[in-house]
Amino acid sequence: MSTFKQYSVLPGFNLALGFTLLYLSLVVLIPLSAAFIHSAKLTWPEFWNTVTAPRVVASYRLTFGASFAAAAVNAFFGLLVAWVLVRYPFPGKRLVDALIDLPFALPTSVAGITLTAVYAGNGWLGQYLEPLGIKVAFTPVGVFVALTFIGLPFVVRTVQPVLEDIEKELEEAAAMLGATRWQTFRYIIFPAVLPALTTGFALAFARAIGEYGSVIFIAGNIPMVSEITPLLIITKLEQYDYAGATAIAVVMLVISFILLLIINLLQWWVRRRSTKV
16 A cells, blocks of 8 residues: 655745744844843943933833823724724725725824824814813824824734624524623624734734834924833934943833733633633
């Protein structure tokens, strides 16, 4: 009895793993390692004084706080937008669906200038908001608006395919058994989209932490008020303080890694729990 060995057009595991590790090393590991090595030129007291300066700590607070808030808002409204796009036909639906991807294609500097023109004191919306005591441009609120703008597509495009794959028969069965719309959403739809929703939240949060171009124009870059950490890094590089810039970058990297690790563990727990159910 002859044996038949099936060959694949893809390379074997060893070769594929080797290329993967080489690519990750060149693109990710080596550049990140260079940041740690360069920051090591500072002594520990110098490193600590650099990364804990009041101006730097204020930028941490704004960067991570605004990023988390923007990702949370995008998680709610991104689910709502994805739900409307999947479940309801309406005129101009394809246009709305295409506009969701606009922050992906739009240069970040263009987005920042546009948002500033809209929300400035003499802008289209700002001229009506400022008399009400709501100032957006050149404040932390402007940072939040910019980060919300660039993060929305990550949630919508992550949740949308999951909503499309949910079988409507499950909802019909729940309705026949007497479940209300809220109960159907809570016990059937939401558990199915929760893993994708946490993934979209993590992607939006990660993008917001490192955002620069769309923020600097609308933020105003006021020290201790609306100055983000990436701008501080650029400022130190312009002052030829490479060690200080890499020290702040290392802190950003470590904090971002820890936060994303926590989010990924939460996502794993949600998926495991939904699988058991």
